[in-house]
Amino acid sequence: MSNNPNNTNSTATDRSIEFIADDVTSNRSNNVRRMLIKEYRKIGRGAFGTVVQAYMTPDKEHWYGPFAIKKVPAQTEYKSRELEILRITDHPNIVKLEYFFTHISTNDHKVYQHLAMECLPATLQIEISRYSHNELEMALKHIKLYSYQIARGMLYLHAFGICHRDIKPSNILVDPSTGILKICDFGSAKKLEHDQPSISYICSRFYRAPELILGCTQYSTQVDIWGLGCVIGEMLIGKAVFQGAEPLLQLREIAKLLGPPDKKFIFFSNPSYDGPLYSKPLFAGTSKERFEKCFSRAGPEGIELLMSVLVYEPYKRLTPRRILAHPFFDDLRKEQYFFPREHSQPVRLPDLFNFTSMEAQIIGELITSIKPNEEQ
Numbered sequence: 001m002s003n004n005p006n007n008t009n010s011t012a013t014d015r016s017i018e019f020i021a022d023d024v025t026s027n028r029s030n031n032v033r034r035m036l037i038k039e040y041r042k043i044g045r046g047a048f049g050t051v052v053q054a055y056m057t058p059d060k061e062h063w064y065g066p067f068a069i070k071k072v073p074a075q076t077e078y079k080s081r082e083l084e085i086l087r088i089t090d091h092p093n094i095v096k097l098e099y100f101f102t103h104i105s106t107n108d109h110k111v112y113q114h115l116a117m118e119c120l121p122a123t124l125q126i127e128i129s130r131y132s133h134n135e136l137e138m139a140l141k142h143i144k145l146y147s148y149q150i151a152r153g154m155l156y157l158h159a160f161g162i163c164h165r166d167i168k169p170s171n172i173l174v175d176p177s178t179g180i181l182k183i184c185d186f187g188s189a190k191k192l193e194h195d196q197p198s199i200s201y202i203c204s205r206f207y208r209a210p211e212l213i214l215g216c217t218q219y220s221t222q223v224d225i226w227g228l229g230c231v232i233g234e235m236l237i238g239k240a241v242f243q244g245a246e247p248l249l250q251l252r253e254i255a256k257l258l259g260p261p262d263k264k265f266i267f268f269s270n271p272s273y274d275g276p277l278y279s280k281p282l283f284a285g286t287s288k289e290r291f292e293k294c295f296s297r298a299g300p301e302g303i304e305l306l307m308s309v310l311v312y313e314p315y316k317r318l319t320p321r322r323i324l325a326h327p328f329f330d331d332l333r334k335e336q337y338f339f340p341r342e343h344s345q346p347v348r349l350p351d352l353f354n355f356t357s358m359e360a361q362i363i364g365e366l367i368t369s370i371k372p373n374e375e376q
């Protein structure tokens with residue numbers, strides 16, 4: 001619970017919008033009550049809706065928040081499973097849904113679904129561009145800290161069969177002062193069922209796994225692992241690794257680094273694919289040499305991790321538990337502190353190893369490689 005937001009110094013106060021929502025459901029208790037919502041400022045805009053920072057009160061005395069309220073049209077042709085998924089997820093690296101309600105907009109008189117989530121101060125996209133605009137590099141420790149937490153969030157999601165399907169830096173929330181990271185935007189997410197096809201035209205272009213580019217409809221949660229590889233690479237070099245100018249050129253960008261895709265991989269992804277094959281090498285040398293050149297600052301372990309994640313064949317890409325156990329993250333196991341950006345005082349790392357019994361079960365015998373020695 002926060003203080004009355006009327007007492008804050010927010011510059012957006014003058015422009016704030018208030019409205020009453022009758023049926024606000026608490027995601028924790030399922031209790032439904034009337035609340036006054038006070039919106040402060042727009043913090044995000046996506047393809048389907050807007051995200052505003054807001055406070056809520058049941059009685060004008062006790063204020064809750066700040067929340068990030070995502071508003072999406074309640075009825076669209078596009079099926080969003082965001083509410084269903086956020087209702088069942090409960091993990092330190094997945095954004096937490098606190099309340100939800102529907103409300104008719106006074107602007108267009110349409111019904112909007114409102115998802116009130118915990119609010120984080122930045123996205124990874126903001127963080128990455130902050131560094132690259134200043135011609136600075138993100139510290140390797142921060143890259144490890146963020147990458148590890150994305151993989152941990154994926155371990156949890158994938159255990160439910162939930163595929164996020166839109167992993168990219170703007171869908172990763174961070175608090176740079178604590179190092180905490182949470183995956184957000186489950187608007188494209190889906191629980192994948194065996195033998196049931198799913199659309200391939202999902203995921204933002206630069207982060208699309210090669211099988212999606214080829215039109216595969218029987219893909220797995222490993223499409224998210226490709227996205228993770230792209231995000232790790234982007235943190236390292238300060239810009240998107242594969243920047244295809246149009247959808248099919250995206251595969252060409254991938255082939256520049258990985259080499260030509262295998263014919264068998266193309267056939268198994270989509271037997272009726274008739275687009276460009278990029279079967280001739282686009283660059284001299286081995287793919288290992290190209291990875292080493294592109295991601296030199298990751299060190300041998302970081303390069304090895306990226307080469308095990310950015311792989312054409314989805315089944316060859318590391319799974320989240322193997323990623324967590326990778327030696328690239330050994331620093332996080334050895335040291336307990338980090339220096340947030342522009343801080344001269346060290347800050348304790350967030351708890352990275354407080355696994356629930358469900359996580360421990362998925363991790364299995366790898367727990368000894370993942371947990372720091374003293375915590376075993």
Ligand SMILES: Nc1ncnc2c1ncn2[C@@H]1O[C@H](COP(=O)(O)OP(=O)(O)OP(=O)(O)O)[C@@H](O)[C@H]1O
Pocket residue numbers: 043044045046047048049050051068070095117118119120121122123166170171173184185186187
């Ligand atoms: N919980 C949150 N805390 C802080 N900011 C948030 C939060 N959720 C979303 N945002 C901001 O709003 C932006 C858009 O949110 P989100 O990606 O969920 O919406 P979207 O309509 O699906 O967007 P897109 O079409 O770009 O995927 C995020 O990139 C982020 O900047």
